[in-house]
Amino acid sequence: MRGKEIFNQMSPYKPGKQIEDVKKEYGLEKIVKLASNENPFGYSTKVKQNLSNWTEHLEIYPDGYATNLRLALADKLDVDKDQLVFGCGSDEVVDIICRTFLEPGTNTIMASPTFPQYKHNARIQGAAIKEVALVDGYHDLEGMLNEVDEQTKVLWLCTPNNPTGCLINCEQFTYVMDNCPKHVLIVVDEAYYEYIETDDAPDTIAALKKYPNLIVLRTFSKAYGLAGLRVGYGVTSEEIATILNITRGPFNTTTIAQGSALIALEDEEFLQFSVNQNKQNKQDFIKFLDSIGLSYYDSETNFVFVKLPVPGDELFEYLLHKGFIVRSGEALGHPYGVRITIGNKPDMDELQQIMKEYFTSVNKKENIH
Ligand SMILES: *Cc1c(COP(=O)(O)O)cnc(C)c1O
Numbered sequence: 001m002r003g004k005e006i007f008n009q010m011s012p013y014k015p016g017k018q019i020e021d022v023k024k025e026y027g028l029e030k031i032v033k034l035a036s037n038e039n040p041f042g043y044s045t046k047v048k049q050n051l052s053n054w055t056e057h058l059e060i061y062p063d064g065y066a067t068n069l070r071l072a073l074a075d076k077l078d079v080d081k082d083q084l085v086f087g088c089g090s091d092e093v094v095d096i097i098c099r100t101f102l103e104p105g106t107n108t109i110m111a112s113p114t115f116p117q118y119k120h121n122a123r124i125q126g127a128a129i130k131e132v133a134l135v136d137g138y139h140d141l142e143g144m145l146n147e148v149d150e151q152t153k154v155l156w157l158c159t160p161n162n163p164t165g166c167l168i169n170c171e172q173f174t175y176v177m178d179n180c181p182k183h184v185l186i187v188v189d190e191a192y193y194e195y196i197e198t199d200d201a202p203d204t205i206a207a208l209k210k211y212p213n214l215i216v217l218r219t220f221s222k223a224y225g226l227a228g229l230r231v232g233y234g235v236t237s238e239e240i241a242t243i244l245n246i247t248r249g250p251f252n253t254t255t256i257a258q259g260s261a262l263i264a265l266e267d268e269e270f271l272q273f274s275v276n277q278n279k280q281n282k283q284d285f286i287k288f289l290d291s292i293g294l295s296y297y298d299s300e301t302n303f304v305f306v307k308l309p310v311p312g313d314e315l316f317e318y319l320l321h322k323g324f325i326v327r328s329g330e331a332l333g334h335p336y337g338v339r340i341t342i343g344n345k346p347d348m349d350e351l352q353q354i355m356k357e358y359f360t361s362v363n364k365k366e367n368i369h
Contacts, residue, residue: 006123013120017325028323034341034351035327036227037162037192037303041274041344043225044267047260054259062255069262073233076265077205083235085244086253090191090219090232093244095121097215097234100247101153101185102127109147110156111139113163113333115189118156127153137164137297137305141176148184155180158189160196163332163339165299173202177211185240188216191232192301194223194275201300205235212237220257222302223274224264229257278302282342288352292359303341305334310362312338315355322354 019031034040066086074081087093094117102108104126110118112131119129128151132143139157148155157176159168168176173188180186188204204216219232231253234244264270285304289296297305308315312329315338319326324347329337342348 004124004126006126010120010123013116014331017320019325022320022323022325026321026323031323031325032343032347032351033325034343034347035325035339037222037301037341038227039223039225039274039302040341040347041225041270041277044264044270046267046270047226047263050263051256051260054256058255060255061251062253062258064250064252066253066258069231069258069265072262072265077235079205079208079235080238082238083208083241085234085236085241085248086258087232087234087248088252088257089221089227089230090189090217090234091117092230092252093217093232093234094118094187094189096244096247097154097185097187098122098125098127100244105151106153107149107151108154108156109144109152111144111158111161114156114158115162115191116332118158118187122154134161134164134166137161137166139166139168139172141168141172145176145179148181150183152181152184154185154187156187156189158191160192160300162191162301163303163327163329163334164297164305165192165301165303166297167196167198167201167300169198169200170202171200173204173207177207177214180213182213184213186211186214188214190216191219191222193218194271195278195302196300197279198300208235208237212239215240220261220264223271224261225270225274226257226260226264229254229260231257231261277344278342281345281348284345285340285342285348285352288355292356294359303339305329305337305339307337309336311335315358318358319351319354324351324354 019033022031070081070084098121102122102125107128107130108122109130111134122129130147132140157168208214215234215236217234221227295307316328327339329335
């Protein structure tokens with residue numbers, strides 16, 4: 001059996017290293033995973049306390065409409081409940097968008113490097129991919145708009161962008177929305193929305209009133225700490241939500257995920273704690289990078305992409321031996337760098353110590369040459 005032609009050129013997603021594998025392979029007791037932008041503080045204890053509420057009737061299919069979560073989110077975001085589309089993570093919403101709008105003969109525009117699932121799913125649908133290089137970590141919006149033609153169906157904006165962390169500001173967002181032809185769906189992936197610090201970020205949800213060709217993606221996987229439950233969503237016009245719901249599987253979010261996401265949404269305290277800790281630890285990390293002369297991209301997220309004088313794999317391997325899993329830029333389309341998730345304070349202090357030792361010895365070696 002052979003799959004579609006395109007599968008000859010594709011491979012399955014290669015995840016960051018798993019904690020248990022690394023422990024075994026390197027004989028380490030403690031592993032700190034700073035590779036997938038997960039919340040280092042876990043998730044809301046209120047969610048944990050309520051987990052058994054959702055396990056009473058696992059023989060029953062979940063509510064395919066996710067009614068309670070839907071109503072709560074519609075209220076919080078001040079949108080109509082039928083403007084929401086839920087997914088098994090926002091990953092699945094990306095796939096649903098591709099299956100709904102893309103086919104051979106169409107094309108789709110995205111930055112490079114950006115979140116790889118846009119390209120991955122678009123290729124499976126047979127669409128042509130137009131990638132526009134980032135400029136110093138930021139989307140080249142003018143360059144992206146120049147690529148739009150009659151066959152363009154979807155334009156992806158990842159803001160803040162993964163893997164760089166750079167944000168599309170208010171003025172830039174309005175510029176794209178006003179200048180992009182209306183036959184193009186603009187996807188704004190805000191997976192790191194809760195971590196944004198600047199006042200200059202666009203209110204994309206409010207912008208839905210003005211732009212019917214917009215969809216905003218958000219997730220419970222990052223700041224809410226529920227990556228293991230898989231729940232994300234898109235907010236768009238009712239018209240687009242209706243077609244996306246045709247593509248969507250009828251029971252694509254679980255009872256446990258829906259119930260837990262609802263409680264997570266209400267636990268403002270945990271969210272604020274996570275966001276505040278991230279802010280402080282990121283500030284400290286950036287000061288540290290400055291102090292050892294490493295540069296990095298601007299970050300409005302819970303990770304920092306550090307530019308390196310050596311291939312990302314080298315620092316990645318070194319840190320792995322010390323029990324720290326980070327993401328090498330080589331897997332992310334930016335070989336001379338690593339993406340590091342901001343962890344808790346003790347772990348970040350230790351990481352900084354190790355990085356300092358590494359770069360002192362690298363510099364020593366270079367001086368000898
Ligand atoms: C992590 C991430 C997602 C995926 O989130 P899930 O909801 O867990 O599928 C989507 N977009 C970006 C940019 C991400 O970094």
